[in-house]
Amino acid sequence: MEFYVISTILASVFIIPYALKTFFPYLWVDVQYVGVLMRILFKYVANRRRTPPFFALERFLERRAALSEKPFIVFGDEIYTYGETDKESNKIANALLSQPGYKPGFTAALFMGNEPSFLFTWLALAKLGSPVALLNYNIRSKSLLHCFNCCKAKVLIAAAELKEAVEDVLPSLREQGVTVLLMAKTCDTPGIENFSEKVEEALDTPPSLSLRSHVTLKSPAVYIYTSGTTGLPKAALVDQNRLLSALAVISTYGMTSKDVVYVNLPLYHTAGFVVGFFGCIENGSTMVLKRKFSASQFWDDCRKYNVTVVQYIGEVMRYLCCTPKRDNDRDHKVRLAIGNGVRAEVWKEFLGRFGDVQILEFYASTEGNIGFLNYAGKIGAVGRVHFLHQMLFPFLLVKYDTEQDEPMRDADGLCIEASKGETGLLVSKITDIAPFVGYALNEDQTERKKLRNVLKKGDLYFNTGDLMRIDKNNFIYFQDRVGDTFRWKGENVATTEVSDILSMSNCLQEANVYGVQVPGHEGRVGMAAATVKKDAQFDGGKLYEHVVSYLPSYARPRFIRLQSAVEVTGTFKQMKVKLVEQGFDPELIQDPLYVIDDCVRSYVPLTSDIYSSILSGRIKL
Incomplete structure (x- = not known):
C-alpha cells in the first residue's frame, strides 16, 4: 500500500507539470501576467492618491533627487546628468518667465528635432x-500652421535649423499675436526672438511650485499628432492622467536603472517621447539620444555606448536586417527590444542574425484606450487575450464590411462579433478606467472614432480602425488598417500580407500595397509601389511566378509601380493616400509601370494602349 501511495505521489510530481505544459502551455505566463496587471493598477492608483498631486514631472524630480550625478542624456559626446538636466530646464523656465508674451499655463508648441534642448524645454514648460x-519637424507651410493652430498655442519654440520653416508661416503667426522663440544666439528676422542668449543668462534655480498649482489630472500634458497618412494630422490630447497611467505601464516593460536605452525614434511621437524619454525617467535609466534612425550606424552606436535596450517601430527591424552582414553582428550588449509593428518573418530573421534579444512587442495608439502586451513572446503576435485584461478593458472584434467601410450590423442594428480565427475590427469600450479624450479642436474626428450600439443599444466603444485576428490559442494578431x-x-485583400509576399521575391526590396479603382470594375484592384533590391533587376516573369505561387488570384497585384524609395512617415508608416489618388495612368506617372499579363505569365510594361484597353473594358482584370 505504501509503495502504491509513494508511486502515485511521485507520478503526480512528474506527470502533472508535464500535463500542464502539454495542455496549458501558457498557464504560467498567464499567471505571471496577472501580477503584471496588478502592479500596473496598484502603481497607478497609488500615484493618483499622492498628496501633493503627483504627475509625470514629479517622477523626474524624484529621479533627480536620487540620481543627481547619474548620466541621464548622452548625445554624441555630450553627457547630461539628471541633476544637470534639471538645472538646464530651470534656466529655460526662468528665461520664459522673463519673456513678454508668455505666462505660466500658456500652451506652447515645440518645433525641434531630437536633441537635449527638446527634453530640457519640455521639462521647463x-x-x-x-x-x-510636439510638432513634427518635417512638416511645413499649411500642415505646420494647421498643427500649430490645433492646440491654440500662444508660443512657438523652434530649433535654429528650422528658422526657414518658421519664416514661411511667420506672417500668419504674427497676425495671431504668437510669440516666436528661436533656440539661437542671434536672429535678424523681425518677429522671431533669439532665445538661447536669454537661457544662458537665466538662473538655474527651480521656479515656484505655485506656477503649476492649477494643473489637475484632467489638464492637458502634451498634444501628440497622428502621422497624417490619411490627410492633415490630428492632435491627440494626452492629459496628465493618461501620462501617469503610461508611466505605470512602462514600469512593467523590464527596463531597470542599470539599462542604457537607445532612443533614435522621433521625440515628437509617442514611441520616442513616452516609451523612450519617460521610460528612462520611470526606471532611472540612461538615454542615448540620436538625431534620427540610421540602419548603418545602429549597431556601431549600440557598441560604442554599451546600449542594453533599443526601440523599434514599423519597418525599423526590417531595415536593420537589410544592412550588409558583418562578422560582429552579434557583438553587442542589447538584451531587450521594445516596440510594435515587427512582422513575423522579420522577427525570426532578426533573432537569427543578431542573437538572443528579447522582443517585447506591444499594441497601442496615442489616442486609443486599449493596448496589448505580447508577454508570452509569441512570434508575430501583438498580445494575448487574458480574462483579467478583458474584464478591466472590455474589447471585442466585430465583423467589418471593407466595401462599405463600416462595421456589419444585424437586424437589430447591433454589431456582429467576429469568430475565433476571423479578422474583425478591434473596438474597445469607453469607460472611466479606459477613457477616450479625443482630438484637440476636432469634434468631427473625435466623434468618428466613437462607435455606438455595439453589443446593446446606447453603449459606446472606441473604434481603433485596426483589423485584428484572435487564434485558437488566444493570441491576437494585427492584420491591417x-x-x-x-x-x-x-x-x-490584406495589404500587409501581400506586401510581405512581394518582399520575399528575388527582385523586390520593399512594397507598399494598396487598391485603386478601375472604371467598370467593382471594388479596388491591387497595386504595389515597390523598390528593386540592390544589384538586382526587375524580372516580370519571375515576379509573376512568385505571386502565383503564394497568392490567390484575387490578391495578386495587377499593377506594379517601381520607385527609387517607398515614401514613409516619420515613424516609418507607408504613405498610401497620394498613391491611391494617382492610380495607374502612365501619362501622369513618371515611374516605370507594369501590368500583370496571364497570357505571357509575366508583368509587362503598362503602355498607353494597354491603359486605354483596360479603361474601355477590352482588357479584363
Missing part, C-alpha cells in the same frame, strides 16, 4: 504648468 504641442484592406473579386 511642465514646471510652468504649460501644455506642450481599415482603409488599407480593400475588396476585389468579392474577397478582402
Whole structure:
C-alpha cells in the first residue's frame, strides 16, 4: 500500500507539470501576467492618491533627487546628468518667465528635432504648468500652421535649423499675436526672438511650485499628432492622467536603472517621447539620444555606448536586417527590444542574425484606450487575450464590411462579433478606467472614432480602425488598417500580407500595397509601389511566378509601380493616400509601370494602349 501511495505521489510530481505544459502551455505566463496587471493598477492608483498631486514631472524630480550625478542624456559626446538636466530646464523656465508674451499655463508648441534642448524645454514648460504641442519637424507651410493652430498655442519654440520653416508661416503667426522663440544666439528676422542668449543668462534655480498649482489630472500634458497618412494630422490630447497611467505601464516593460536605452525614434511621437524619454525617467535609466534612425550606424552606436535596450517601430527591424552582414553582428550588449509593428518573418530573421534579444512587442495608439502586451513572446503576435485584461478593458472584434467601410450590423442594428480565427475590427469600450479624450479642436474626428450600439443599444466603444485576428490559442494578431484592406473579386485583400509576399521575391526590396479603382470594375484592384533590391533587376516573369505561387488570384497585384524609395512617415508608416489618388495612368506617372499579363505569365510594361484597353473594358482584370 505504501509503495502504491509513494508511486502515485511521485507520478503526480512528474506527470502533472508535464500535463500542464502539454495542455496549458501558457498557464504560467498567464499567471505571471496577472501580477503584471496588478502592479500596473496598484502603481497607478497609488500615484493618483499622492498628496501633493503627483504627475509625470514629479517622477523626474524624484529621479533627480536620487540620481543627481547619474548620466541621464548622452548625445554624441555630450553627457547630461539628471541633476544637470534639471538645472538646464530651470534656466529655460526662468528665461520664459522673463519673456513678454508668455505666462505660466500658456500652451506652447515645440518645433525641434531630437536633441537635449527638446527634453530640457519640455521639462521647463511642465514646471510652468504649460501644455506642450510636439510638432513634427518635417512638416511645413499649411500642415505646420494647421498643427500649430490645433492646440491654440500662444508660443512657438523652434530649433535654429528650422528658422526657414518658421519664416514661411511667420506672417500668419504674427497676425495671431504668437510669440516666436528661436533656440539661437542671434536672429535678424523681425518677429522671431533669439532665445538661447536669454537661457544662458537665466538662473538655474527651480521656479515656484505655485506656477503649476492649477494643473489637475484632467489638464492637458502634451498634444501628440497622428502621422497624417490619411490627410492633415490630428492632435491627440494626452492629459496628465493618461501620462501617469503610461508611466505605470512602462514600469512593467523590464527596463531597470542599470539599462542604457537607445532612443533614435522621433521625440515628437509617442514611441520616442513616452516609451523612450519617460521610460528612462520611470526606471532611472540612461538615454542615448540620436538625431534620427540610421540602419548603418545602429549597431556601431549600440557598441560604442554599451546600449542594453533599443526601440523599434514599423519597418525599423526590417531595415536593420537589410544592412550588409558583418562578422560582429552579434557583438553587442542589447538584451531587450521594445516596440510594435515587427512582422513575423522579420522577427525570426532578426533573432537569427543578431542573437538572443528579447522582443517585447506591444499594441497601442496615442489616442486609443486599449493596448496589448505580447508577454508570452509569441512570434508575430501583438498580445494575448487574458480574462483579467478583458474584464478591466472590455474589447471585442466585430465583423467589418471593407466595401462599405463600416462595421456589419444585424437586424437589430447591433454589431456582429467576429469568430475565433476571423479578422474583425478591434473596438474597445469607453469607460472611466479606459477613457477616450479625443482630438484637440476636432469634434468631427473625435466623434468618428466613437462607435455606438455595439453589443446593446446606447453603449459606446472606441473604434481603433485596426483589423485584428484572435487564434485558437488566444493570441491576437494585427492584420491591417481599415482603409488599407480593400475588396476585389468579392474577397478582402490584406495589404500587409501581400506586401510581405512581394518582399520575399528575388527582385523586390520593399512594397507598399494598396487598391485603386478601375472604371467598370467593382471594388479596388491591387497595386504595389515597390523598390528593386540592390544589384538586382526587375524580372516580370519571375515576379509573376512568385505571386502565383503564394497568392490567390484575387490578391495578386495587377499593377506594379517601381520607385527609387517607398515614401514613409516619420515613424516609418507607408504613405498610401497620394498613391491611391494617382492610380495607374502612365501619362501622369513618371515611374516605370507594369501590368500583370496571364497570357505571357509575366508583368509587362503598362503602355498607353494597354491603359486605354483596360479603361474601355477590352482588357479584363
